[in-house]
Amino acid sequence: MAEANLTIIRDSTARAREADSPRSPVVHFGSDRPLRLDAGVELSPFQIAYQTYGKLDANRANAVMVCHALTGDQHVANVHPVTGKPGWWETMVGPGRPIDTDRYFVISANVIGSCMGTSGPSSTNPATGKPWGLAFPVVTVRDMVNAQAMLLDHLGIESLFAVAGGSLGGMQVLQWTASYPQRVFAALPIATGTRHSAQNIAFHEVGRQAVMADPEWRGGRYLLEHTNPRRGLAVARMGAHITYLSDAALHRKFGRKFQDRSNPTFSFDADFEVESYLRHQGSSFVERFDANSYLYLTRAMDYFDLAADYGGVLARAFKDTPTRFCVISFTSDWLFPTSESRAIVHALNAGGARVSFAEITTDKGHDAFLLDEPELFAIVRGFLDAAGKARGLNGKP
Amino acid sequence: MLTRTTHDLTMAEGARAPGGGRVDLLLVADMVEPGSKVLDVGCGDGELLRILAERRGVDGRGIELSREGVNECVTKGLAVVQGDADTDLVDYPDDGFDYVILSQTLQATRHPRQVLEHMLRIGRRAVVSFPNFGFWGIRLQILFGGRMPTTNNLPYTWYDTPNIHFCTIKDFRQLCGVVGARMERAIALNAWGRRLRLTAPWWFWNLFGEQAVFLLSRDKKANGRRSNSSGK
Missing domain, CATH: 1.10.1740.110 (Rna Polymerase Sigma Factor; Chain: A)
Structure with a gap:
C-alpha cells in the first residue's frame, strides 16, 4: 500500500511539475493579453507550452501548425519527457518525413485545458496558488485555436503554410480555417468531423x-x-x-x-x-x-459543432475560403466515419474551395492516422509539395 | 469507370496506334480556354488534369469514383475528391466552373441525362467525350458475330463492364436537344485516331467515328427542343 501511495505521489508531482513548468518552451500571456473564452469569461494570465522543429524561412512563409488530439501533446517529434517514448507523430513529422522539418518550420502547442504545460485544470490558479481543478473554465475548440493564434502573434508568424491534425486535432484544423481563413494557406483535417456525433x-x-x-x-x-x-x-x-x-x-x-x-x-x-x-x-x-x-x-470535443456557429449551414463556415484543403478519412474509422469527411467536402465544394479528399483503406480504425500508413504519408507529402509550389516555397528554409 | 493510364496518354500524344489509346485527352484539352476553372468528372489517375494544368494553366478539380485513382491524384497534388458523378454533382453550386469535363465516363453513369444536366448547370460549358456505339466495327460485330462487341477501347465482356449506357453520336445529339444543350464544337475520330472531315454529314460520323468529343453550352432558347445548330 505504501508503495502504491508513493507511486501516486510520484505521478501527481511529475504531472504537476509538467503542468506549470514543462520541459518545453512556454509563452506567458499576462493580464494585458487575456484569452476570451466561448464560456463568456476571460482566462488571464495563462500560458502556452509548445515545441518547434525545423527553421522558419526568411519570408516566414513555411510554418506548419500541428494540432494534437485528445490525449496528445506538443511532443510531436521528440522523446516525451514523461513517458520517454518517441513523439506521437514521429512517422509523419521530421527530417525527410511527409511534414518535412528540413523544409517546414513545425509548431505544435499543447491545447488549452490539457496538462502538459499549457494552462488547464491541473495548472496552478494564479488567484489561489492552488491547482485550478473544476474552477478552470470550460474551454472549446475555438478557444484552443484562438490561443494558438495568440502564440503565432507572439512568434511573429502572420500566416501558416499549413495546419494539420487528426481527430480533435482535425477539429482544430477546421476551426482554424473558419476563424482565420487568411492565416491558413493549406489545411489537412484528418479522421475528423465538423461536429461530434451523439454516439461520440x-x-x-x-x-x-x-x-x-x-x-x-x-x-x-x-x-x-x-x-x-x-x-x-x-x-x-x-x-x-x-x-x-x-x-x-x-x-x-x-x-x-x-x-x-x-x-x-x-x-x-x-x-x-x-x-x-x-x-x-x-x-x-x-x-x-x-x-x-x-x-x-x-467536453470541448462534444461542444464542437462548426455549422452551428454559421446558422447551421456548414458551407458558410468555408465561404470564399482561400485555403486549399486535403481531407482524409479511413475506411474502418467508426468514430469519425468517412461520411463525416464527406460532409466537410460537400460544404467545401458548395463554397467553391480547392479541396482534395481521399479515403484510405485500412482495418486500423480511427487510430490509423497515428500509425504507419504509407498511403497516408504519400498523400500528405504530395499535397504539401503541390501547396508548397503554389506558395512559392523553394524547398529550403 | 475507365481509367486513363500513362500508356494511353503516350499513345494519344504520339501518332496514335490504330484503334488504341485514349486519343481524346488532347482534343478535350484543346477545347478548354487557357486559365479557366475546370471540373473533370471521372478524372481517373488525373492525366487530363495534369495536361490541363501544364499546357493550359487551368485551375482544375476532379471527381473520381475509384479510391486508387483518387489517392494517386491527391499524391500528385491534384485537387481531386472521391465521389460519384451520379450522386455528388448535386452538391456543386451553379456556375462554379468555366468547364465541366466528362471524359469517357458518360457510358458508365447510371443517369446520363441528369449528369449532363448537372454539368451544364455547374459549368458555363461542358465537354463530353465518349465511344460511339454506332461505329462500323461495332455494328459489324453484332451483325456478323451476333455477340456483344468488344474493341481495344472497350475491352470488357458484357457481364463484367462498368459501361452500362452506351450511345451513338446520333443518340448523344438527341440527348443534347432534350437537355437544351447547344453544340458549339464537335470532333469525331476514326479507327486510326484521325479526325473525320468537318464537312462530312452526321450519318458519316456516326458510322465512321470511333470516338466523339462535344463542346456544349446551355441553350436557353432551345431548351426542351431539338437544337438546329450543326455544332461542328
Whole structure:
C-alpha cells in the first residue's frame, strides 16, 4: 500500500511539475493579453507550452501548425519527457518525413485545458496558488485555436503554410480555417468531423462518469487532497481505446487468444490477451494524463459543432475560403466515419474551395492516422509539395 | 469507370496506334480556354488534369469514383475528391466552373441525362467525350458475330463492364436537344485516331467515328427542343 501511495505521489508531482513548468518552451500571456473564452469569461494570465522543429524561412512563409488530439501533446517529434517514448507523430513529422522539418518550420502547442504545460485544470490558479481543478473554465475548440493564434502573434508568424491534425486535432484544423481563413494557406483535417456525433458524445460521457465515479476523484479536488482517480481514468481510457480501433484490428491482433495461459481460469483475471492489452492501455495512460483534463478536453470535443456557429449551414463556415484543403478519412474509422469527411467536402465544394479528399483503406480504425500508413504519408507529402509550389516555397528554409 | 493510364496518354500524344489509346485527352484539352476553372468528372489517375494544368494553366478539380485513382491524384497534388458523378454533382453550386469535363465516363453513369444536366448547370460549358456505339466495327460485330462487341477501347465482356449506357453520336445529339444543350464544337475520330472531315454529314460520323468529343453550352432558347445548330 505504501508503495502504491508513493507511486501516486510520484505521478501527481511529475504531472504537476509538467503542468506549470514543462520541459518545453512556454509563452506567458499576462493580464494585458487575456484569452476570451466561448464560456463568456476571460482566462488571464495563462500560458502556452509548445515545441518547434525545423527553421522558419526568411519570408516566414513555411510554418506548419500541428494540432494534437485528445490525449496528445506538443511532443510531436521528440522523446516525451514523461513517458520517454518517441513523439506521437514521429512517422509523419521530421527530417525527410511527409511534414518535412528540413523544409517546414513545425509548431505544435499543447491545447488549452490539457496538462502538459499549457494552462488547464491541473495548472496552478494564479488567484489561489492552488491547482485550478473544476474552477478552470470550460474551454472549446475555438478557444484552443484562438490561443494558438495568440502564440503565432507572439512568434511573429502572420500566416501558416499549413495546419494539420487528426481527430480533435482535425477539429482544430477546421476551426482554424473558419476563424482565420487568411492565416491558413493549406489545411489537412484528418479522421475528423465538423461536429461530434451523439454516439461520440455518449462514449465520452461514459468515460467522464467513470472518472467521476472513482472516490479518489474527490469532486475534482484530487490534486489538493493528494489522491488520484487512477482507476476511473483507466476505465475511461479503456473504453475510449476500443473506439479508436476496429473489430477487424482487434481480431487480427488478439482474436480470442489467452494471455500467458492455455485454459480459462474461471475467474475475472485478464484471461484474454485483449483484456490484458486494455488494462495496460489504461494503467499507462494514467501515468501521463490528468483526469480533469480528460473531462475538459472530451467536453470541448462534444461542444464542437462548426455549422452551428454559421446558422447551421456548414458551407458558410468555408465561404470564399482561400485555403486549399486535403481531407482524409479511413475506411474502418467508426468514430469519425468517412461520411463525416464527406460532409466537410460537400460544404467545401458548395463554397467553391480547392479541396482534395481521399479515403484510405485500412482495418486500423480511427487510430490509423497515428500509425504507419504509407498511403497516408504519400498523400500528405504530395499535397504539401503541390501547396508548397503554389506558395512559392523553394524547398529550403 | 475507365481509367486513363500513362500508356494511353503516350499513345494519344504520339501518332496514335490504330484503334488504341485514349486519343481524346488532347482534343478535350484543346477545347478548354487557357486559365479557366475546370471540373473533370471521372478524372481517373488525373492525366487530363495534369495536361490541363501544364499546357493550359487551368485551375482544375476532379471527381473520381475509384479510391486508387483518387489517392494517386491527391499524391500528385491534384485537387481531386472521391465521389460519384451520379450522386455528388448535386452538391456543386451553379456556375462554379468555366468547364465541366466528362471524359469517357458518360457510358458508365447510371443517369446520363441528369449528369449532363448537372454539368451544364455547374459549368458555363461542358465537354463530353465518349465511344460511339454506332461505329462500323461495332455494328459489324453484332451483325456478323451476333455477340456483344468488344474493341481495344472497350475491352470488357458484357457481364463484367462498368459501361452500362452506351450511345451513338446520333443518340448523344438527341440527348443534347432534350437537355437544351447547344453544340458549339464537335470532333469525331476514326479507327486510326484521325479526325473525320468537318464537312462530312452526321450519318458519316456516326458510322465512321470511333470516338466523339462535344463542346456544349446551355441553350436557353432551345431548351426542351431539338437544337438546329450543326455544332461542328
